[in-house]
Amino acid sequence: MDDRITTGRNDLDRFRLRTFIDGLTDSGELDIRDDRLDLADLADIMQGNEKAVWFRNVGDERMELVGNVLASRTRLARAFDCEPRKVALEMQRRLRIKPEFIDLDRASAPVQEVVLQGADADLTKLPVHLQHAADGAPYMAAVDYVIDPATGMTNSGFRRLMLRGRHEAGVDLNAPSDLRAIYMAASARGEKLPIAFVIGSHPIDHVSATMRVPVDELGLVSSLRAAPLPVVKCLTCDIRVPADAEMVIEGYLDERGYVEKEGPYGEYLGYYGGVKMNPVFHVTAITHRADPLFMTTTISGNRMDLTDTSNLEALRCELNVWEALKPVVREPVAVFAPVASGGSMSVRVALKQRFPGEARTALYTILGSVGVKNAFVVDPDIDIFSDQQMEWALGTRFQADKDLIIVSGVRLSPLDPSLHGSPVGAKAGYDLTWPMAAAGKWELSTPTPPTYAGAKFASIRAALEHGPKRFEALMAAVGSRDGREIVRELDTLRDSGLERDDQGRYFLKA
Numbered sequence: 001m002d003d004r005i006t007t008g009r010n011d012l013d014r015f016r017l018r019t020f021i022d023g024l025t026d027s028g029e030l031d032i033r034d035d036r037l038d039l040a041d042l043a044d045i046m047q048g049n050e051k052a053v054w055f056r057n058v059g060d061e062r063m064e065l066v067g068n069v070l071a072s073r074t075r076l077a078r079a080f081d082c083e084p085r086k087v088a089l090e091m092q093r094r095l096r097i098k099p100e101f102i103d104l105d106r107a108s109a110p111v112q113e114v115v116l117q118g119a120d121a122d123l124t125k126l127p128v129h130l131q132h133a134a135d136g137a138p139y140m141a142a143v144d145y146v147i148d149p150a151t152g153m154t155n156s157g158f159r160r161l162m163l164r165g166r167h168e169a170g171v172d173l174n175a176p177s178d179l180r181a182i183y184m185a186a187s188a189r190g191e192k193l194p195i196a197f198v199i200g201s202h203p204i205d206h207v208s209a210t211m212r213v214p215v216d217e218l219g220l221v222s223s224l225r226a227a228p229l230p231v232v233k234c235l236t237c238d239i240r241v242p243a244d245a246e247m248v249i250e251g252y253l254d255e256r257g258y259v260e261k262e263g264p265y266g267e268y269l270g271y272y273g274g275v276k277m278n279p280v281f282h283v284t285a286i287t288h289r290a291d292p293l294f295m296t297t298t299i300s301g302n303r304m305d306l307t308d309t310s311n312l313e314a315l316r317c318e319l320n321v322w323e324a325l326k327p328v329v330r331e332p333v334a335v336f337a338p339v340a341s342g343g344s345m346s347v348r349v350a351l352k353q354r355f356p357g358e359a360r361t362a363l364y365t366i367l368g369s370v371g372v373k374n375a376f377v378v379d380p381d382i383d384i385f386s387d388q389q390m391e392w393a394l395g396t397r398f399q400a401d402k403d404l405i406i407v408s409g410v411r412l413s414p415l416d417p418s419l420h421g422s423p424v425g426a427k428a429g430y431d432l433t434w435p436m437a438a439a440g441k442w443e444l445s446t447p448t449p450p451t452y453a454g455a456k457f458a459s460i461r462a463a464l465e466h467g468p469k470r471f472e473a474l475m476a477a478v479g480s481r482d483g484r485e486i487v488r489e490l491d492t493l494r495d496s497g498l499e500r501d502d503q504g505r506y507f508l509k510a
């Protein structure tokens with residue numbers, strides 16, 4: 001497949017968020033709200049909503065924004081133009097594509113059609129709403145781009161900005177991340193760190209931002225889009241950003257470090273995080289398209305499977321598991337991170353065991369190298385995307401004293417409330433595969449409705465003289481569509497030496 005795509009002016013809308021949303025219109029994936037709403041109405045409408053929501057008339061300014069866009073595997077698959085079960089594999093394929101950039105100047109970059117600076121660069125003019133009841137203030141989630149002074153490479157992530165005023169926001173920067181390390185180094189040198197936050201871009205750009213890889217992460221956007229990336233330099237710093245985004249908020253994290261109290265936030269595991277000390281972001285410019293589509297991101301609540309965070313986390317987790325298994329398992333068949341767990345707390349893997357011990361090797365690998373807390377490995381006949389099939393496998397193929405691996409004293413997400421403050425916790429691996437010695441046992445095959453395929457014979461006696469047969473084969477042998485006459489016939493054959501073998505097949509003793 002040729003991954004190169006010719007680029008012209010029209011391509012500046014190809015990966016536009018608005019184009020993606022327009023494309024959802026007839027898919028049943030979009031909840032369009034044209035009624036006049038306040039910012040205070042939005043959170044409740046998005047909570048537990050299976051669709052992306054397009055608000056087209058918010059507040060006195062009649063603002064327009066979309067939310068929950070990334071909160072389904074179907075929508076993420078649409079962004080990557082592949083089947084929902086294959087998104088992580090498609091990402092793996094695209095990661096090998098060489099990045100390309102098209103540098104645009106301000107006049108031709110859609111995201112700089114409107115430029116706001118000074119007093120006009122006002123965060124409180126943007127449609128940022130209160131997401132959860134106990135949040136410290138309204139916040140937005142945005143894709144950030146930073147140039148690491150140590151390497152000259154661009155780093156990107158997804159971060160939340162809690163409003164502190166017209167030109168300031170706190171940035172949640174407590175979890176280990178490359179940006180945290182870059183910022184702490186800048187702060188230790190007494191330097192500000194220029195940063196650009198992109199609001200409203202293609203879903204792929206968001207997937208890209210959640211990855212932590214030691215490459216230039218602007219290039220990652222190009223690779224994952226499988227297309228040259230149009231970029232433009234910010235007005236108030238040297239950072240290059242996707243020129244086809246909806247909006248960019250330029251500014252810097254000041255040099256004072258973790259000095260201001262921020263939060264609480266509804267967090268990505270479905271609980272609140274406490275008040276934390278965080279750095280402060282100062283706005284230097286806001287640029288946007290002439291008709292920008294603002295984007296909000298769902299983070300928490302009681303339906304984690306229907307949040308943007310969980311769905312992005314799940315995808316990142318699956319990709320990491322595929323990568324980790326590559327050197328140790330010959331034939332992984334499928335990987336799925338159930339989003340309801342928060343996206344990366346649990347993972348299911350189906351694999352075809354070639355050697356005894358491969359399933360346990362896979363479990364140790366996953367628990368050791370990926371931030372997964374509970375890992376399940378099954379044989380390929382189990383559909384790991386089905387909760388019903390997984391419950392069946394857990395109920396029938398698992399003995400806790402032999403098939404459970406527990407790894408303790410390891411690092412977990414500090415936001416995991418079951419740690420109750422402990423710095424380390426435990427992970428578990430569930431081996432739900434059959435022992436290799438059990439392979440081929442007919443009792444372990446799954447009962448299915450009879451199909452009555454089989455050779456025809458002149459009579460039941462003739463069929464039995466040919467060899468042992470199951471009841472189904474005897475019905476097929478004489479073309480029976482009922483079966484009860486076979487019971488009667490077998491009854492008469494008992495005096496002629498009718499017997500059963502250990503699979504219950506009938507045969508005639510010689």
Ligand SMILES: Cc1cc2nc3c(=O)[nH]c(=O)nc-3n(C[C@H](O)[C@H](O)[C@H](O)COP(=O)(O)O)c2cc1C
Nearest residue numbers: 156157158159160172175177178179210211309312
């Ligand atoms: C919707 C969403 C919001 C996120 N918000 C934050 C955040 O506020 N702070 C943070 O440190 N990580 C946050 N993350 C996780 C980071 O984006 C992720 O760990 C990323 O890989 C970090 O990138 P970096 O290590 O290249 O800096 C969020 C992830 C998602 C999907």
